[in-house]
Amino acid sequence: MLKGSELVGRASRFSACPCTSMGWQSARLRQWLSIGKTWGSAVATLFLAWLARRWQLAAVDVASAGAGGASGLSLALVLGTPALYFFLQPVALYVVYGSFFEFMPAFCLQHPLYDWLGVSVTRLTAWPWACDPNLHLTNSAYSGLCDSAFFAHMHRLGYLKLFMGEGVAPVIGSQVETTLRSCDAPAALTTPDS
Amino acid sequence: MRFRAELPMMSSATIETRIQGWDDKYIYFEFLFKRGGRAAFVMMRKVMLIDTRAKREERKLSPTSALTRLANTLTWDDAKRQALLRAVEKGAPPSEAMRTLLASSDALLSPD
Numbered sequence: 001m002l003k004g005s006e007l008v009g010r011a012s013r014f015s016a017c018p019c020t021s022m023g024w025q026s027a028r029l030r031q032w033l034s035i036g037k038t039w040g041s042a043v044a045t046l047f048l049a050w051l052a053r054r055w056q057l058a059a060v061d062v063a064s065a066g067a068g069g070a071s072g073l074s075l076a077l078v079l080g081t082p083a084l085y086f087f088l089q090p091v092a093l094y095v096v097y098g099s100f101f102e103f104m105p106a107f108c109l110q111h112p113l114y115d116w117l118g119v120s121v122t123r124l125t126a127w128p129w130a131c132d133p134n135l136h137l138t139n140s141a142y143s144g145l146c147d148s149a150f151f152a153h154m155h156r157l158g159y160l161k162l163f164m165g166e167g168v169a170p171v172i173g174s175q176v177e178t179t180l181r182s183c184d185a186p187a188a189l190t191t192p193d194s
Numbered sequence: 195m196r197f198r199a200e201l202p203m204m205s206s207a208t209i210e211t212r213i214q215g216w217d218d219k220y221i222y223f224e225f226l227f228k229r230g231g232r233a234a235f236v237m238m239r240k241v242m243l244i245d246t247r248a249k250r251e252e253r254k255l256s257p258t259s260a261l262t263r264l265a266n267t268l269t270w271d272d273a274k275r276q277a278l279l280r281a282v283e284k285g286a287p288p289s290e291a292m293r294t295l296l297a298s299s300d301a302l303l304s305p306d
Contacts, residue, residue, distance in 0.1 A: 114274045116261065116281050120211045126201040137201035145209060146225045146237050153211040153223075158267040165267075167247035168260065173220050174299050175239035 113156040120153040142177065201229060214238075215288035216257035222288040222296070240296050258282055 113120065124145050132138040151159075154170070162168045201207055207229040214222040220240035227235035243260035244253045255263075265278035 114268075114271075114278065116213055116278065117215075117286060118212065122209045122211065124207050124209060126203050126205050126207070128203055131203045135203045137203075137205075142227075142235060142237065146239070149209040149211045149225055150223060150239070150241075153213075158264055161267040162264055166263065167245060168243050168255065168263065169246050170241045171244055173240040173242055174296050175237055176295050176299050177235070177237045179235050 111156070112158065113153070116157075120149065120156055122149040122152050143175075146175075201227075201234070205229065207234065213286075214292055215286040216261070217287060217293070218256060218258075219254075221257045221260070222292055224292075238292055238296060258285075 126137040126141075130137055130141040150170075154160075159168075207227050210226040210228060212224050212226075214224045216222060220242055223239045223241060225237040225239070226233055227237075243255045243257070245255055246253070261282045262279060265275050265282065268275040268278065
């Protein structure tokens with residue numbers, strides 16, 4: 001996490017840049033986005049543990065009523081998720097549009113790219129609503145994140161003007177995904193490597 | 195697809211997006227997920243740009259014409275625009291492995 005002194009240093013380091021305030025805001029935004037890494041993860045873990053405990057207790061009642069065979073947590077997730085969306089509609093809306101707000105700095109705060117083969121770096125966080133019950137980033141989120149990174153990269157190349165002015169749109173022909181290495185997750189929760 | 199790893203909740207990562215090259219039909223993109231400075235996940239994608247305002251038969255844009263139109267949006271910096279146009283003329287073919295991999299995934303959907 002960035003500290004206050006680092007922010008000041010960062011701002012003064014980029015004082016010659018025409019985007020001085022942008023650099024400072026970007027650092028603040030990144031600081032805000034990474035705040036959940038320490039306190040947020042602890043609070044989220046406790047909250048999820050509490051929810052799982054409640055859901056499992058509810059699932060025991062359902063299972064005793066004749067729905068046996070399903071695991072308690074998965075059944076509780078199936079039953080509990082619609083209720084969560086119903087009672088927390090604003091949260092659900094943020095889940096739907098969350099990637100836009102998350103990647104807004106990638107669209108607004110990056111400089112243009114004047115090289116066809118140049119690289120755009122986009123930062124992401126595995127938020128709880130993008131994770132599966134295994135507490136890892138869900139598989140479908142990878143494609144969504146790649147979409148956001150794709151449009152951020154195209155935006156840096158000047159695509160927005162082409163889209164708005166001339167109606168040029170991208171169409172995906174095909175895509176291939178490959179996962180390269182394991183992450184340091186609890187061994188009991190991970191799928192065994194093939 | 196082969197999934198052997200995930201990103202744990204609240205972990206941070208970066209996506210490095212780059213154009214690997216283009217041929218006469220598609221632009222090839224590579225998305226490299228890095229966590230802790232190490233590569234964790236790669237997605238390769240080939241994209242065709244279409245002109246939604248053209249007639250149906252003329253919608254498909256070749257990468258060369260699409261990148262030329264993209265470079266011509268830089269009306270405020272002629273030197274950089276000329277450099278981009280020269281790069282388009284020079285071309286950047288994608289790696290054969292990438293082209294083969296994406297073509298093999300296309301073959302799965304062929305009618306035969």
